[in-house]
Amino acid sequence: MILKMLTVGAYEANCYIVGSEKDRSGMVIDPGDEAGRIISEIKNLNLQIKTIVLTHGHADHTGAAMKVKKETGAEIAVHEDDISLINNEIISAILGFSRDKRCIPDKLLNDGDVVSIGGLNFNVIHTPGHSSGGICLSGEGVLFSGDTLFENSIGRTDLPGSDGDYEIIIKSIKDKLMTLDDKITVYPGHGPKTTIGAERRGNPFITSA
Numbered sequence: 001m002i003l004k005m006l007t008v009g010a011y012e013a014n015c016y017i018v019g020s021e022k023d024r025s026g027m028v029i030d031p032g033d034e035a036g037r038i039i040s041e042i043k044n045l046n047l048q049i050k051t052i053v054l055t056h057g058h059a060d061h062t063g064a065a066m067k068v069k070k071e072t073g074a075e076i077a078v079h080e081d082d083i084s085l086i087n088n089e090i091i092s093a094i095l096g097f098s099r100d101k102r103c104i105p106d107k108l109l110n111d112g113d114v115v116s117i118g119g120l121n122f123n124v125i126h127t128p129g130h131s132s133g134g135i136c137l138s139g140e141g142v143l144f145s146g147d148t149l150f151e152n153s154i155g156r157t158d159l160p161g162s163d164g165d166y167e168i169i170i171k172s173i174k175d176k177l178m179t180l181d182d183k184i185t186v187y188p189g190h191g192p193k194t195t196i197g198a199e200r201r202g203n204p205f206i207t208s209a
Contacts, residue, residue, distance in 0.1 A: 001120055001140050002026065004041055005187065009033030011060040014189055016144060019047040020118025027051040027117050028068055029137065029144050030189060032060045035067035042072065050117055054078040054105075055146025055189060056134040057085030058162070065103050075106035077115070079126060082133025083108070088161055109135060125176050129169020130155030131162040136177065143186045143196065149173055151186075151194040154205045173206060 002019035009032050017038070019026035026047035031038050042049055049072040054062050057078060065076055078086060087102050109115075111126035115137060122139035127148040134155070137144040147155035154173065157164035182197025199206060 002045060002047070003142070003187075004045060005193075006034070006038060006041060008037065009060055009063065012190060013060045014187065014191075015064075016187060017041055017045060017047065017049075018117065018120070019045055020120050023118040024048055025050050025118040027053055027115065028072075028074070029053045030055055030061040030146065031064040031068045033063045035064035035071075038064060038068055039071045042068075048072075049074040051107075051115060052076045053109075053115060053135075053137065053144075054082075054086070054103075055136065055144065055148075056131040057082035057088070058131065058147070058159070061146070061189060062086055062103050076103065077107040077109050078105045079124075079133035079135045080108040080110065081126075081128070082131055085131055085133065085162060111135075127169070127172035127176055128163070129157060129165055129172045131159075131164065134172075138180065138184070141184060143177070143180065143184050145177070145186050145188045147189040149177055149186060149199060149203075150188045150191050151199070152203050153191075154203075155189075170205065178206065 004017040006015045013032040016029040052074045113124040115122045122137040125136040130147045157166045180196045184196045186194045
């Protein structure tokens with residue numbers, strides 16, 4: 001598996017480019033900003049991007065999606081419960097983003113769906129709490145956790161208009177992510193990578209819940 005992380009934008013959101021060594025097909029996860037840089041890296045990796053997956057609808061994770069789509073022809077996929085969030089101008093303004101073009105998803109994701117690229121398979125895990133339609137992708141020994149789970153932390157639940165809920169995000173993490181194998185590497189929406197085992201043992205939000 002080809003995996004490249006780019007930290008983009010003022011909020012230093014992690015954008016992931018994932019590709020198959022088998023046929024050079026790939027996907028982009030959370031292209032939040034700096035579209036030119038993302039596109040340049042896709043070309044450097046010689047990948048044909050088929051899918052752009054948005055782990056949730058906040059602008060720091062979606063801001064460059066339409067530009068990447070225009071360049072690659074890839075479909076944009078997001079959980080159906082974040083459709084109203086993805087183009088919410090009030091929340092975008094709070095985050096400091098101005099929208100000159102609406103982000104239009106091509107595919108709606110649901111819990112249990114599988115995103116496949118070149119023989120690589122990633123299960124969609126619906127993990128509401130940071131937003132109502134937040135998702136993680138699990139497969140190939142890794143978890144892309146969006147803004148649900150971070151190293152020693154969790155996603156915010158206080159952003160207006162996002163339907164954030166502390167009890168719900170803790171339930172999502174404990175019931176759906178802490179059931180995964182300790183060895184799985186977690187690639188979050190912000191900050192450094194970690195593992196399920198490290199978070200199970202040391203994340204204060206989990207150990208105290």
